[in-house]
Amino acid sequence: xxxxxxxxxxxxxxxxxxxxxxxxxxxxxxxxxxxxxxxxxxxxxxxxxxxxxxxxxxxxxxxxxxxxxxxxxxxxxxxxxxxxxxxxxxxxxxxxxxxxxxxxxxxxxxxxxxxxxxxxxxxxxxxxxxxxxxxxxxxxxxxxxxxxxxxxxxxxxxxxxxxxxxxxxxxxxxxxxxxxxxxxxxxxxxxxxxxxxxxxxxxxxxxxx
Numbered sequence: 054x055x056x057x058x059x060x061x062x063x064x065x066x067x068x069x070x071x072x073x074x075x076x077x078x079x080x081x082x083x084x085x086x087x088x089x090x091x092x093x094x095x096x097x098x099x100x101x102x103x104x105x106x107x108x109x110x111x112x113x114x115x116x117x118x119x120x121x122x123x124x125x126x127x128x129x130x131x132x133x134x135x136x137x138x139x140x141x142x143x144x145x146x147x148x149x150x151x152x153x154x155x156x157x158x159x160x161x162x163x164x165x166x167x168x169x170x171x172x173x174x175x176x177x178x179x180x181x182x183x184x185x186x187x188x189x190x191x192x193x194x195x196x197x198x199x200x201x202x203x204x205x206x207x208x209x210x211x212x213x214x215x216x217x218x219x220x221x222x223x224x225x226x227x228x229x230x231x232x233x234x235x236x237x238x239x240x241x242x243x244x245x246x247x248x249x250x251x252x253x254x255x256x257x258x259x260x261x262x
Contacts, residue, residue, distance in 0.1 A: 072225045076103065078232070094163050094208055094237075095120040103227055103239060107206055110158025115145050115195055118163070129157070146187045149194040160195050163208040164188070189217075196221065199244045207240045214240035220249040 076099045095101045101122070108124045117130035117139050131148060132139040143151050145164065192207075196218050199205055204224065207214045215221040227239040 069223065071223045074103075074225070074227045076100075076227060076229045078229055092165075093118055093120050095122060097229075100208070100229055100237070100239065104161060104206055104208075107204060107241065108159055110200070110203070111156055113148075113152070113157040113160045113195075113198060115148060115160060115162050115191075116164045122161070146190040146194055148191075149197040152198055154197050155200045157198050158200050158203045160199050160203070160205045161208075162191070162195055162205060164191065192217070193249075196244070196249050201244050201247055203244050205242045205244075207242070209238060210235060212238050212240050215242040218249055220244055220246040 078097060078099055080098075095104065095118075101120075105123055108122065108126070108128075110126065112122070112124060112126065112128045114122060114128055114130050117132045117137065119137060121130070121138075122128060129141070129152070130137075130139040131141045131143055131145065131152075133142055133144055135142045141151065145162075192215055195205055196215055205215050205221065212226055214223065216223060221242040222245050223240065224243045225241040227241075229237040229239070231237065
């Protein structure tokens with residue numbers, strides 16, 4: 054018997070509350086093979102469906118990989134690997150030096166999640182982690198490319214996203230639950246200000262823009 058209650062647990066009154074969705078990875082592909090969330094993120098139907106539901110206007114897939122998103126509009130595919138089918142092959146940390154500022158309505162950021170994954174599946178190409186890693190520079194670069202009102206969708210092991218920039222507000226968090234493996238998190242951050250600067254001007258990877 055299910056116990057129904059309208060009460061909000063007191064713990065949820067603490068911290069910032071944003072829409073949250075839990076997705077369980079499972080089922081099977083039409084050919085009968087088990088569905089999993091592996092190195093090519095968007096081959097997983099549950100992740101792909103969520104990401105594609107956000108696509109609108111001009112879209113940038115900043116670390117495109119081999120999987121193409123289904124979308125009737127423009128998708129600019131960038132991948133540092135020149136063997137990939139992509140429009141450009143720039144380092145994601147330098148994309149703002151090559152593409153038009155404030156042009157993209159949706160930016161998809163799905164880099165290798167860690168160095169081991171990069172070595173195993175991406176020929177060692179990684180943006181770098183840690184306080185001084187390239188991940189922060191990449192986030193700042195993508196922020197510059199996002200149009201006012203646009204969204205940045207970040208996929209990875211954590212929920213940091215673009216929260217270090219005060220021009221962005223957290224709009225949603227999606228958690229993809231895998232059996233006996235770490236969860237994968239998709240954050241959705243929306244640009245709500247014209248000017249971009251790092252909160253407190255002291256966070257890693259920012260220059261106070």
